[in-house]
Amino acid sequence: MTISTGPYDKPITLDPTGDRDPYEYYAYMRNTEPVWRGTIMDQSMTPPELLPDDEWTLFDFNSVFAAFRDDELFSSEQYNETIGLVFGPTILGMHGKQHHDHRSLVSKAFRQSALERWEPAVIDPICDDLVDEIKDNGSADLVKDVTLEFPTRVTAALLGLPESDLDLFRRLSFDLISIYVDIEAGLRASVELQGYFQQQVDQRRSKMTNDIIGDLVGAEIDGEKLTDEAIISFLRLLLPAGLETTFRSSSNLLYLLLSHPEQLHAVQGDRGLIPAAIEEGLRYETPLVAVPRTTTRDVEVRGISIPAGAQVNLCIGAANRDEARWTDANLFDIHRPRRAHISFAGGIHSCLGMHLARVETRAMLNSLFDRVTDLQLVPDDDTRIVGNPFRSPKKLPVTFRPVA
Numbered sequence: 001m002t003i004s005t006g007p008y009d010k011p012i013t014l015d016p017t018g019d020r021d022p023y024e025y026y027a028y029m030r031n032t033e034p035v036w037r038g039t040i041m042d043q044s045m046t047p048p049e050l051l052p053d054d055e056w057t058l059f060d061f062n063s064v065f066a067a068f069r070d071d072e073l074f075s076s077e078q079y080n081e082t083i084g085l086v087f088g089p090t091i092l093g094m095h096g097k098q099h100h101d102h103r104s105l106v107s108k109a110f111r112q113s114a115l116e117r118w119e120p121a122v123i124d125p126i127c128d129d130l131v132d133e134i135k136d137n138g139s140a141d142l143v144k145d146v147t148l149e150f151p152t153r154v155t156a157a158l159l160g161l162p163e164s165d166l167d168l169f170r171r172l173s174f175d176l177i178s179i180y181v182d183i184e185a186g187l188r189a190s191v192e193l194q195g196y197f198q199q200q201v202d203q204r205r206s207k208m209t210n211d212i213i214g215d216l217v218g219a220e221i222d223g224e225k226l227t228d229e230a231i232i233s234f235l236r237l238l239l240p241a242g243l244e245t246t247f248r249s250s251s252n253l254l255y256l257l258l259s260h261p262e263q264l265h266a267v268q269g270d271r272g273l274i275p276a277a278i279e280e281g282l283r284y285e286t287p288l289v290a291v292p293r294t295t296t297r298d299v300e301v302r303g304i305s306i307p308a309g310a311q312v313n314l315c316i317g318a319a320n321r322d323e324a325r326w327t328d329a330n331l332f333d334i335h336r337p338r339r340a341h342i343s344f345a346g347g348i349h350s351c352l353g354m355h356l357a358r359v360e361t362r363a364m365l366n367s368l369f370d371r372v373t374d375l376q377l378v379p380d381d382d383t384r385i386v387g388n389p390f391r392s393p394k395k396l397p398v399t400f401r402p403v404a
């Protein structure tokens with residue numbers, strides 16, 4: 001058997017940069033070779049020594065979901081050698097008891113009860129203020145002015161950072177999450193954030209505060225506390241894991257609603273449809289289309305043997321449009337019967353911030369719909385969803401009127 005180094009040997013090809021829509025290719029692969037020896041990742045920036053020797057991709061929902069749930073066989077430890085180089089050891093690369101204990105310590109900060117407290121006190125006012133800043137302008141770029149900004153402000157507030165540090169935090173966050181395009185700036189930001197977060201942790205060790213950093217500093221199980229290194233790695237991970245995904249998923253949802261005006265009007269007229277719109281947006285245009293795993297022993301998936309030590313890319317984007325699970329899976333339809341998507345992964349590494357992401361997005365939409373009306377996209381060539389594995393529009397130029 002030979003390994004495909006790119007998806008170029010297929011009648012329908014994938015643009016590995018993600019500039020061209022990948023969903024036709026995903027459908028082709030799901031229907032012809034759902035367990036494929038080859039890669040969908042853009043490896044143009046990967047140093048040769050980090051390229052896997054043997055690489056596979058799973059495309060159908062059942063295979064991807066089963067792989068997420070079998071974390072012993074499909075290990076996430078390779079994150080320690082990739083993002084671990086920048087963030088230090090993170091929860092994403094842990095397994096077994098270490099993962100269980102670490103996740104128990106950090107998850108307190110993300111419980112539903114914590115969110116109930118933050119939603120009216122922190123998240124709603126941030127989104128309201130943000131839209132107030134643009135509502136009389138008549139036009140805006142919703143990416144620059146809203147979707148990049150609200151998760152940044154919400155994350156800073158929930159971490160308990162002083163308001164005067166917002167500009168610094170914004171700059172370091174953007175540099176860090178741009179690490180794929182500017183490695184140097186990303187690494188510099190990572191080091192600077194390390195020093196910055198260390199100061200914040202030290203302050204809480206002398207005077208405790210009621211925020212996420214305080215929760216992490218105070219968290220304890222069986223007398224065990226998180227080390228400073230673990231807290232700081234986790235805080236830095238929150239920027240790509242929480243801020244970047246939420247900015248991209250909310251941009252995708254706004255793009256989808258704006259380009260399906262009848263569904264936009266339905267949601268504006270009945271805010272009870274917002275949760276369904278959020279889930280359908282996440283299913284239809286997931287912000288993260290694939291994540292990697294490594295097989296710890298030989299395994300058979302749909303009758304195909306994958307050897308131990310192979311990198312297996314779990315294609316969330318393809319799984320979310322599996323016709324075997326959703327009727328007319330290629331249509332964006334907020335009214336469709338709800339079936340769980342896989343954008344927040346599954347199994348032990350399923351997204352810790354999924355409730356927060358949903359609450360933040362709902363608050364942003366409510367603030368926007370309360371304050372502006374007649375929202376219309378003014379599209380140009382850059383107003384489309386692009387990227388691999390992170391996907392979203394680069395900009396969303398719109399016009400609108402303030403609500404009287």
Ligand code: HEM
Pocket residue numbers: 076091092093103237238241242243245246249287288291292343344345348349350351352353354356357
């Ligand atoms: C719509 C927005 C989001 C999406 C689509 C998303 C998606 C994901 C996915 C796919 C994973 C699993 C990655 C893997 O297993 O390789 C994950 C894990 C994680 N996410 Fe999210 N995420 C979102 C928002 C957030 C937010 C707001 C936070 C926190 C502020 C967050 C924190 C985390 C953490 C800490 C993990 C690692 C969990 C573990 O390893 O046990 N995410 N997320």
